[in-house]
Amino acid sequence: MEFSISGSSLKTLSRSITCLARIGNELVFQSSPSQLSLHTLNSSRSAYQSITFKPDFFDVYSVSGALVQCSVLLKAICSVLRTPIASIDHLNVVLPDSDSSKVQWTLECFNGMRKSYWITCNVEPDIQHLSLDRRKLPSSFVVRPRDLNRLLSNFQSTLQEITIIATQLPALPLDAADEVGGKAVELRSYLDPTKENDSSLHTQLWIDPTEEFVQYTHSGDPVDVTFGVKELKAFLAYCEGCEVDVHLYLDKAGEPILMAPKFGLDDDGSTSNFDASLVLATMLVSQLNNGGNSSQPHPTVANNRAPEQQGTKGNTCENPSDHTRIWSELSGSAVRDSTSADRRVIRERNQNTNDQGTTIQRIDAMNISLDNTGITKEHVLSQRHRSNWVDADEEDDEGDETELYVESTPPYL
Known part of the structure; x- marks a missing residue:
């Protein structure tokens, strides 16, 4: 495989490498007579990006064989492209054969300088291909x-x-x-x-x-x-x-x-x-x-009010959902924090503590007691209560009852 590139195509290739480096760590080259494909997969296997170039994208493009592929580290290619693109006349990339251990990158600069880099190919590349019909x-x-x-x-x-x-x-x-x-x-x-x-x-x-x-x-x-x-x-x-x-x-x-x-x-x-x-x-x-409760219409069609947010800081961590799987769990990099049996015990405890007759709303399989304002009714002091105000000490006999009270800044909304 060998190709040479310059001008606006070189800028596009540089942008492509930068974008691929923000997705994964390893870059796979798959070269055929009809196209050159660059693709990467992130470590959690939740993001896959592929960029394909046709032969007329390059100044020179040649491939010996039906398919040539190799894998290199994106960090190494980004080091090659640290040279400002505006100072590069053209870029040459050569892979002598499919069994070669290194890929040669050569930068020909306008000032006459030539920079050559040999990037080592991975011994066991993780080559993946994903096809999704749009x-x-x-x-x-x-x-x-x-x-x-x-x-x-x-x-x-x-x-x-x-x-x-x-x-x-x-x-x-x-x-x-x-x-x-x-x-x-x-x-x-x-x-x-x-x-x-x-x-x-x-x-x-x-x-x-x-x-x-x-x-x-x-x-x-x-x-x-x-x-x-x-x-x-x-x-x-x-x-x-x-x-x-x-x-x-x-x-x-x-x-x-x-x-x-x-x-x-x-x-x-x-x-x-x-x-x-x-x-x-x-x-x-x-x-x-709110987790599949079809009894509530979608606000963008039937209502002109946004759904009320669930208020306090502690209610979500005490009531984990049976169905919600965070992003890291999809990739298998996180361990579930509790079993389904533990979650049933938590929900039964929440139902027993709801002794004031308030409405129960099901949100992502979590039972949360709501009042008319949409804030969970726990033993949480209101921020408008006088105990949250400065100079609201009941033991202070010197304060005047008509004295103005200054409300402290709440730690959260």
Whole structure:
């Protein structure tokens, strides 16, 4: 295998390597006379990215044999591309044969300098190939990377997973639509219910696809997918650098989500000499209607009020869900914190302590006692109580009863 590349194609290749490095650690080359494929898989096997280049993408491209493949570390290739792209005339990559132990990378700079690197091929490469038919994913939308980044800026930068909920556009005239009538897509931050003392901000954002998206396709019941934010932002940066829109394909919770650049008028990238795809695993359990309770309508269609958030810091860690599996559990890198029998004992204890006749609402198989404000009724002092105010000491006889009290800053919302 041998190829030479320069100009704008070299910039695209550099962006591709940068994006692949944000997904996985190992880069696999699969070279055939018809195309060159670069793909990587992350360590938890929940994200797979593939970028394919056609022969006319390169200045020179040649392959000896039907298929040549090798695997190298992405860290080593990133070290090669530390040289500014603007100072590189062209790049040559040579793999003498499929059994070679090293790949030679040569940079020819405009100042006459030549830099040569020999990158060692992995002895036992982990070569994977994933094929996912885009036509079998019923829901999809096309969005400009800058617009989606603007929407994601409403969420905390430390957010690990995000949920996208897609519903059918209401068949209403524009003058008859209410505040939520046209907002058929919701972005919702996912917070791990097993984390203790989690005071992270929970954000829900309703979107009108006709205003924010280039295209939107969905019919039937609402569907949702929950996946990682890190990989999404990496792919958005890649598409924004290539000046193309992003096409997202999704099915339902538990099924993978596919992202690909949107080239021209075609969905398969036939108008471009390169193509890319990112496949992310999604959580098995749906986040719709608070864990599958179909008695509550989806707020983007029937209501114009956002669902009330569950209030205190401690209630989620004391009531783990039977069905929720966090992102690390999908990859097998985390151990379940309790068995199903333990969770049944916790739920029975919560039912016995509900002695004030309040309403029980089922959320992700967790029994949580709610009052009219949607806050769990535990032995938690209200932040408006005088015991939470400064200078509210009952033993202080010198204070005037008419003295103003200053409320202390609450530790959480």
